[in-house]
Amino acid sequence: MAATLTLALAAAGCVQTAPRAPGPVAAVPLRVTNNGAAFANHQGAAARRVAAAECAGQGKVLRSSIYDRFEAGAWVFVEGCV
Numbered sequence: 001m002a003a004t005l006t007l008a009l010a011a012a013g014c015v016q017t018a019p020r021a022p023g024p025v026a027a028v029p030l031r032v033t034n035n036g037a038a039f040a041n042h043q044g045a046a047a048r049r050v051a052a053a054e055c056a057g058q059g060k061v062l063r064s065s066i067y068d069r070f071e072a073g074a075w076v077f078v079e080g081c082v
Contacts, residue, residue: 030054030062030080031071038073047075055081 032050033039039047048064055062063079070076 027063027078027082028080030077031074032077033074039070039075041070044068044070044075048077051075051077 030051032047032054034043034046034050048062048068052062058081060081062077063082064077065079067078068076069078
């Protein structure tokens with residue numbers, strides 16, 4: 001058992017973490033409308049598809065969160081594209 005624990009501890013030291021960006025990275029909210037027209041509150045799924053397509057056009061992906069919201073005819077995805 002001691003040999004297994006030693007091996008596990010030795011292997012854990014070989015893990016390298018990914019480098020982090022210097023300083024904090026702020027999320028830029030993404031606001032989407034229905035081709036310039038207002039979305040309705042119940043059209044969240046359609047708005048998410050539009051937002052995902054917008055992000056894909058930039059070579060990024062949409063990061064959805066529980067804080068996404070409907071606001072004045074637009075859907076706001078607070079985490080934006082990453």
